[in-house]
Each structure stands twice: as C-alpha cells, then as structure tokens.
Amino acid sequence: NSFRTNPEFSTADAIQALGVGEALVSVLDEKGAPTVVQRTLIRPPASRLGPLSPGERAGVMAASPVKGVYDAAIxxxxxxxxxxxxxxxxxxxxxxxxxxxxxxxTRTRAPSGGRDRQTLTETFAKQFLRTLAAAAGREILRGVLGGMRRR
Known part of the structure; x- marks a missing residue:
C-alpha cells in the first residue's frame, strides 16, 4: 500500500484517493495507542429493513439449529x-x-405496620436529604481544607 510506505503521507490525499467501499481506519495497539491510519475495504451490511416474507421466514426456521426445540409453547x-x-x-x-x-x-399487601416499600414522597424526601447532606459535607470540607491552605 503506497500510503503506508510513503513518509510524506497526507490524510487529506488519502481521503481523496479512496474508492467506493473503502475507508481510512485506525485501531488501538496492545498498549492502547492508536496505530497509523490505513486504507481498508468496508463490507456492506448483510441486514435489511422490513419484515421477512412468509417464505423467507419458513426458510430461516427450517435452517435453524434449534428447529423443533422451541416450536411448541409449554x-x-x-x-x-x-x-x-x-x-x-x-x-x-x-x-x-x-x-x-x-x-x-396473587399479590397480597403486607400489613401496614410491616410494609417494606416506600411511597413516592418518602423516596423523594430521602433522596433530597441525601443530596443536601452531601452538598453540606462538601462545603464544610472545602472550608476546612481551604483554611489550611491559606496558612
């Protein structure tokens, strides 16, 4: 490939030279660093939009490796x-x-004294108090650490 061996490689030139079904790609190596951009062929998707015709559906089901296993509802x-x-x-x-x-x-309700689910109001109040306590703790910590930094 001329783009890989050419020390004067230009991505802009490579993009302009791409043909139909080609793309420039870069992958990550073993250490997670990106590799040099290279030209590659792109395989067109093998999927389609829309439902199968009854004949196509029957053909797919007949060729399935689990044919007959899940046919009957139990x-x-x-x-x-x-x-x-x-x-x-x-x-x-x-x-x-x-x-x-x-x-x-059938679902039965727990006795009112031993219910284990929270109402929407209880959930909201608990979450609000947690958020408020976290914000207050952050501000106190900033004040303490900020006072130590000034000295």
Whole structure:
C-alpha cells in the first residue's frame, strides 16, 4: 500500500484517493495507542429493513439449529403453584389433588405496620436529604481544607 510506505503521507490525499467501499481506519495497539491510519475495504451490511416474507421466514426456521426445540409453547407448573398446593395439603383443608392450582400468582399487601416499600414522597424526601447532606459535607470540607491552605 503506497500510503503506508510513503513518509510524506497526507490524510487529506488519502481521503481523496479512496474508492467506493473503502475507508481510512485506525485501531488501538496492545498498549492502547492508536496505530497509523490505513486504507481498508468496508463490507456492506448483510441486514435489511422490513419484515421477512412468509417464505423467507419458513426458510430461516427450517435452517435453524434449534428447529423443533422451541416450536411448541409449554406452560409448566411454576414453583409458586407447587408450593401453594403443598400448603393447602398441609393445612388439611383439601387434599393436594383437589386443590385448584392458581395460574398466576396473587399479590397480597403486607400489613401496614410491616410494609417494606416506600411511597413516592418518602423516596423523594430521602433522596433530597441525601443530596443536601452531601452538598453540606462538601462545603464544610472545602472550608476546612481551604483554611489550611491559606496558612
């Protein structure tokens, strides 16, 4: 490549001499320093915008290495459902076979005395106080260190 061997290398001349599909690139070496700019060919992207046609989609799925593995949707029994059935069976109310297993977990509210989530107001107030305390601490530290520097 004439740009690499030429000691009078000019980036402006190199840019003007670039052809279609070429670019000037520089990479980092092992120590993190940039290397000399070099000409290279750019590979055009192999992607496209827009959806696949049904035929293209079928072809991609047929050539997939996981063909058949994820084709059928399986709704397995969750740990929540298994534990719910065990809890009902232990309580003696119904047998484990007769107990209906809920399909979605239900959320229950914690008692008001033991809630563990903060309201939006509490979160805002806590964050505001933290910011205020940090700013006050910075100002105190600047005052102390600034007074020491003047002496």
């Amino acid at each position: 709704d397995r029994e969750s740990a929540f459902e298994v534990l719910k059935v065990r809890a009902i069976a232990r309580s003696g109310g119904e047998s484990a076979r007769d107990a209906p297993a809920p399909r979605t977990p």
